[in-house]
Amino acid sequence: MDAQAPITQDVLTIPRKAAEGLPNLVGMTRDAMRDALIAAGTPEKQAKMRVGQIWQWIYHWGIRDFAKMTNLAKDYRAMLADNFVVAVPEVVTRQVSGDGTRKYLVRIAGGHEVEVVYIPETDRGTLCISSQVGCTLTCSFCHTGTQKLVRNLTAAEIIGQVLVARDDLGEWPVQGTPKDEVRLLSNIVLMGMGEPLYNFENVRDAMKIAMDPDGIQLSRRRITLSTSGVVPEIARTAQEIGCQLAISFHATTDEVRDKLVPINKRWPLADLLDALRTYPKVSNSERITFEYVMLDGVNDSDADAHRLIKLIDGIPAKINLIPFNEWPGAPYKRSSNNRIRAFADIIYKAGYASPIRTPRGEDIMAACGQLKSATERARKSKAQIAQDAGL
Ligand code: SAH
Ligand code: SF4
Numbered sequence: 288m289d290a291q292a293p294i295t296q297d298v299l300t301i302p303r304k305a306a307e308g309l310p311n312l313v314g315m316t317r318d319a320m321r322d323a324l325i326a327a328g329t330p331e332k333q334a335k336m337r338v339g340q341i342w343q344w345i346y347h348w349g350i351r352d353f354a355k356m357t358n359l360a361k362d363y364r365a366m367l368a369d370n371f372v373v374a375v376p377e378v379v380t381r382q383v384s385g386d387g388t389r390k391y392l393v394r395i396a397g398g399h400e401v402e403v404v405y406i407p408e409t410d411r412g413t414l415c416i417s418s419q420v421g422c423t424l425t426c427s428f429c430h431t432g433t434q435k436l437v438r439n440l441t442a443a444e445i446i447g448q449v450l451v452a453r454d455d456l457g458e459w460p461v462q463g464t465p466k467d468e469v470r471l472l473s474n475i476v477l478m479g480m481g482e483p484l485y486n487f488e489n490v491r492d493a494m495k496i497a498m499d500p501d502g503i504q505l506s507r508r509r510i511t512l513s514t515s516g517v518v519p520e521i522a523r524t525a526q527e528i529g530c531q532l533a534i535s536f537h538a539t540t541d542e543v544r545d546k547l548v549p550i551n552k553r554w555p556l557a558d559l560l561d562a563l564r565t566y567p568k569v570s571n572s573e574r575i576t577f578e579y580v581m582l583d584g585v586n587d588s589d590a591d592a593h594r595l596i597k598l599i600d601g602i603p604a605k606i607n608l609i610p611f612n613e614w615p616g617a618p619y620k621r622s623s624n625n626r627i628r629a630f631a632d633i634i635y636k637a638g639y640a641s642p643i644r645t646p647r648g649e650d651i652m653a654a655c656g657q658l659k660s661a662t663e664r665a666r667k668s669k670a671q672i673a674q675d676a677g678l
Contacts, residue, residue, distance in 0.1 A: 309372045314443025327370040346502025349459030375447035388648030403448045413474040416448045419481025430614040431480045439486040445493035477512045484517035518554040521562040533576035539594035574603040581622035592633035606641045
């Protein structure tokens with residue numbers, strides 16, 4: 288990354304929705320929207336059609352002002368405005384890294400803030416979204432895990448992150464112009480703050496909206512959910528969302544994984560690997576991504592690489608090596624480049640793709656595991672972090 292490149296930051300002033308308290312149409316499933324419209328007086332016979340129209344305005348055209356929903360009768364638009372809002376999170380700050388990565392700090396109900404990161408690449412643009420404020424889990428190498436305050440995001444707040452990113456990228460189609468086939472936001476990864484499988488229903492509903500063919504229309508192959516290993520919810524993810532799966536694997540023995548990813552004490556490696564083997568969607572075209580953070584002297588030996596290959600034998604897999612991103616007070620160091628390359632080489636020779644993830648947006652603290660909003664400063668002490676890590 289070019290260290291000289293400018294970092295820009297500007298404060299966007301998007302006015303707060305005045306009518307807080309009214310139900311938000313954003314985030315509702317089609318069925319829920321239908322019920323809500325009927326409850327507000329829409330004749331049952333028309334409800335499905337109205338859902339289709341409103342859905343298109345919100346998710347295809349990016350329109351949030353009822354007055355602009357011109358294929359609805361004027362008095363129906365007035366009825367909608369009296370009963371509902373179309374609200375997305377408020378963008379508080381927007382930073383652009385020297386490498387083009389954009390980080391948004393968005394504010395949600397209750398004054399909480401979460402971070403959303405957009406990563407442009409030559410062949411795609413990936414939006415990394417959050418599923419919780421903070422995280423109840425306490426992985427010892429993860430900045431988010433040191434944040435005390437936690438609440439689940441609603442489905443509206445999860446899909447809302449996609450909507451505000453599309454606003455900023457200027458990616459809503461313009462009526463009357465030819466369809467733009469190049470997608471700036473082509474992929475979603477649930478790799479921001481939080482454990483998505485601890486907020487299953489809201490994550491599922493939001494991703495269903497992202498995949499809906501009449502709106503944002505992202506293929507399930509372009510959505511990747513990353514979990515630390517909430518074993519009972521893994522099969523459900525395949526059945527009810529059908530997206531790609533990534534696992535924060537990070538260690539090859541229970542002893543080390545207990546320290547790095549403490550949920551391992553509840554669902555140890557053997558249970559996790561069983562769940563992955565039976566992940567119903569697994570096929571050659573749908574490999575599971577094993578995320579593996581490279582921590583100097585902790586999990587990065589040749590023996591680890593060989594054990595990793597043995598453990599995942601039989602599972603269609605891609606191994607994503609993540610150089611550890613440091614954060615203030617972190618109890619670990621990043622493995623050296625030579626060590627990471629040697630590790631990658633062993634895995635590659637065993638027949639697995641083993642890309643080393645280039646840290647993106649480090650200058651704006653947007654890289655993996657660095658996310659933590661400034662307003663949620665309450666954090667554990669260094670001593671507590673070290674103790675949790677079993678150091
Ligand atoms: N809670 C989910 C998703 C969010 S974390 C999960 O744990 O899978 C996204 C990825 O970044 C995870 O693989 C996580 O283990 C990794 N990560 C966390 N902190 C990191 C750090 N400091 N450096 C590099 N990767 C980190
Ligand atoms: Fe939570 Fe994932 Fe961070 Fe672990 S790595 S603390 S599960 S966000």
